[in-house]
Amino acid sequence: MDNLNSKNNKVILIKKASGDEEPFSTAKLERSLLNAGAKYETILKIISDIENWIYPGITTRKIYARAFKILRNEKTTSSVKYSLKQAILELGPSGHPFEILIGKLFQNMGFRAEVGVVLVGECISHEMDVIATKDSIQHLVECKYHKDQGKQVGIQVPLYVRSRVDDIISKRNGMLEYQNYSFTGWVITNTRFSIDSVKYSICSGLKLLAWDYPAGNGLKENIEKFKIYPITVLKNLTIKEKQYLLNEGIVTCSQLLEKLDSLINLEIS
Structure with a gap:
């Protein structure tokens, strides 16, 4: 061609x-x-x-x-x-459904995931969007959701996430229950990162995941690989019905299959 x-x-x-x-x-x-x-x-x-x-x-x-x-x-x-990119854009306006989606993604990778958890740091407490734990590995994740796919995540975000994660790690390194744990900070977005964001994160050891970053292993590829499709890809649901399910915390198609009574409430056959 x-x-x-x-x-x-x-x-x-x-x-x-x-x-x-x-x-x-x-x-x-x-x-x-x-x-x-x-x-x-x-x-x-x-x-x-x-x-x-x-x-x-x-x-x-x-x-x-x-x-x-x-x-x-x-x-x-x-x-x-x-239609996956458009479906992700339809998860808003709140960023919470996107956080649930990322939590489910880590779950399908074999991690135990928690969404919206407040953690005590060495200096202050911090709310992390997602915490994913497996064996002695723990990922501390900040999610940045945008409805405008032209938006970029600027350098300010990885800068403050790095400082927050370091404060949490400093506290947990002194706790008996986290002995021998390794901690990794993440920023995950449905759009893109600025060049400075990428440079800083590589230098500081912060992990980034965007729609098409890293190349060949971005958010799009991971959603398809682990089959974490949002309910917004379903064409037989109206906008009102999708919003109802999202408000109920049902974000992925697999969640919907586990809660078929939600379809009955919508009177969908």
Whole structure:
């Protein structure tokens, strides 16, 4: 398949979520569809449609919406994967459902996870969004959720998370029950980190997880690998029904399967 960047050999500039412009690339669209597991014939159809329809100044969001609509019409399971980013954005406005999602992700990795726990530090107490523990390993996690996918997590966040985590570690290193434990601080977001955030975290030993960071092992890949799909991917639920379930603390599809009585309350069959 040719990776064309133009329509009739003319470069088409599109607008990203950040507001910046970039040339439209069929190669990027092709990669997204391949990553979603779309069939070759479907990819050809979508790219052909987008190339004939695209115009200067169109947003990546509109391109995504059109591509997804075609995927959905093709009735392929890849449409669920391709809609994952939008489904995460629909978890808001509160960041709490995202924290539950991350807790479930760690659980599927074999950790015991707690959400929204206040921990005593050497100097003061701190609320951590997620604590994940397995054997003598403990992860202290700060979640940064954004409804705007163009948002970046700036350097201020890893700076204060590092200091909070260090205060907790300092206290726990002196506690008998945490002898021989290793502690790791995390910042996890559904969007992206600034360059300075990444540089500082690498230098300071803080772990970062963003939508596509680290490359090939980001949040998207981990959600798919451990099958922690949010209920917002379900197309047969209305916005009101999804919000009801989220308010009940039911964030993932696996949670919904465990609490089928919640579907009865919604009168969904």
